Amino acid sequence: MNPINIFLADDDQDDRELFMDALSELPIETSVKQFENGVDLMAELYSGNPKPDTIFLDLRMPLMDGFECLTDIRNVPELSEIQVIIYSTSYNENEVEQLKESGANLYIKKPNSYNQLKTVLYKSLKPFQNTTSKTNGDLSFMVIV
Template identity: 30%
Template sequence: MIHHQALRPIEVLLVEDSPSDANLTIKGFLNAQIPNNLHWVEDGESAINFLREQEEFTNVPRPDLILLDLNLPGMDGREVLTEIKSDPNLKCIPVVIITTSSDEQDILRSYNLSANCYVIKPIDIYQFIQVLQLIKDFWLTAATLPRK
C-alpha cells in the first residue's frame, strides 16, 4: 500500500533551460494525483539563488525534490549539484538528474556528486510523459522525503 505523506503540497524545483521540456514537466506534474507545487528556473545561477532564497527568490518555499538538467547555460547542472550537495542546509534535498545525456561519464560523475537518481530524457514525447509519471509515482508517492 502506498501512503501519501503530504499534509501540505510537495514542493518541486525544476531546473531546466528548455521551455518545451519544462512545459511538459509542468503539465505532467499538474496532472498528478498528489498535491504539489512545481517551481521552474531556467539556469544554474537561478537554481542556487532559489535554494538560498536570494535576489528575486526571497520567501520561496524550500523544495522537497529537485529535478535538475545537466546541460544548462552558465553554471551547468554538475556545478549546481556540487553546490547543493556540499551545502549542509541543502544536501539532504533529493536531486533527480533528468537529462538527454546518456554518456557514462555524466552518469558516473552525477552519482559521485551524490545525485539521488539519474534519468535519461526520452526524445519521444509519450515516453517522456511516461518517465515523468514514474518520477512522480516514486518520488512524490512511494518515497518519504525529508521535511525541514
C-alpha cells in the same frame, strides 16, 4: 496531504512546458517553481525561502550547469538532503557515474514520448506520496533511460 514541492531547472522552455503538461496529468499534487539556469536556482535555494522536496536538474544550462549546481547543493548542509534528479537529453556513462559519485539520487534521460515522460515522472515522485516528511533518504541511485 501537502503538495510535493518541486524545483525544475532547465534552460529549454519547450522541455519545461512538456514537463509541466505531463505533471499536470498525474494523480500527484505538486507545486513547481521553474528556473532557466543554475544561477537562478542556486539563488532561490540560498534565499531562505522554503526548500523543495526534489529538484529536477538539467545538465546543460547557461551560466551554471547541472554539475556545478549538484556539487554546490551537496556541499551545503541545509541543502544536502534535497533529492536531486538529473533530467537530461544526453546519456554518457562516465557523466552518469560522476553524477552518482557527486550525490545525485536519480538520472532520467528525457524520454522521446509524452507517455514515457508521464511514466518516469510518476515513478520518480511516487515515493514522496507515501511519506509524511516528504524526504526519501533511502533512495538509492537509479538510471532511467
